[in-house]
Amino acid sequence: MKNTQDDFLRRFIFDKADVRGEYVSLRATWETIQERRNYPPHVRSAIGEMTAAAALISATLKFEGTLELQFKGTGAIQLMVVEVRNRKTLRATAKWSKDAGTNDQTTIFESGILAVTIKPDSDANTFQGIVETDNKSIAQALESYMEKSEQIATRFWLESNNQRVVGIFLQKLPGGATSEEDWTRITALAETVTQRELLSLECTDLLFRLFNEETVRVFDKEKLSFECTCSDQKISSMLLSMGREEVWSILKERSSVDVTCEFCGKEYLFSEQGITKLFASSVESNTN
Ligand SMILES: [Zn+2]
8 A cells, every 4th residue: 555645735935925835745646657657767757847847836726626737749758748636636647759768858848838727627717828848847838837827926846756756836926025035035045955855855854954044834734646537438428529430440440449548547448339329329419
């Protein structure tokens, strides 16, 4: 049994400065994500950073819903998707080309698009914003996205190795007379963090190491864990959207339609009988 105790988001604020922060650390959840795919090291570190970033951004949502970060690239990494639901559960996956193992991180991101999608559970509209990665790191791409779309100065520090994903984010609060000064001073302190410190220190030790000259108030941990939202119903509607012709051409080649969830590896098997029933019931519901 994996220990999910250590997977959490943790909000912190500066009592005497107009800056707020969020911290994330994932171990068991990260282990589960890595079990699904044999990620080459560079892909693994990219999807690790994106997982940390998605968790941190989801913590800023003030309503129930899903936050999705999706990267589509023309380089070695073709696709990365991280989805966080209600700040509590997440899932992630990636697709890459064969040369991903040899490329360095910068060429992996040389051209691509990073989309931030927020889907509220209520009837409120889905929001989507897009930023070009343009040789930037995930942190830099998201910082310029937040600056443009939300007009809020934001900084990310994201790290991962094969055991752990860690991230910090700082956001400048609007208002206060000293907010610009606060922001400069506190981001300069955060800037001194090393990769080793992020990956080896625990939350409060890390915050003390960085901000011991400030008054930091740390809130309770909010647990995060891996959970996939795939279901029979979702796979069925995906098959329906592919259309009768395409699904039947798969059936002709094999005796069944076999769909594997990209996120959790669960297999969904549809027999010819099942497919016939599925399309028949969709005709029924369309004519109703
Ligand atoms: Zn799944």
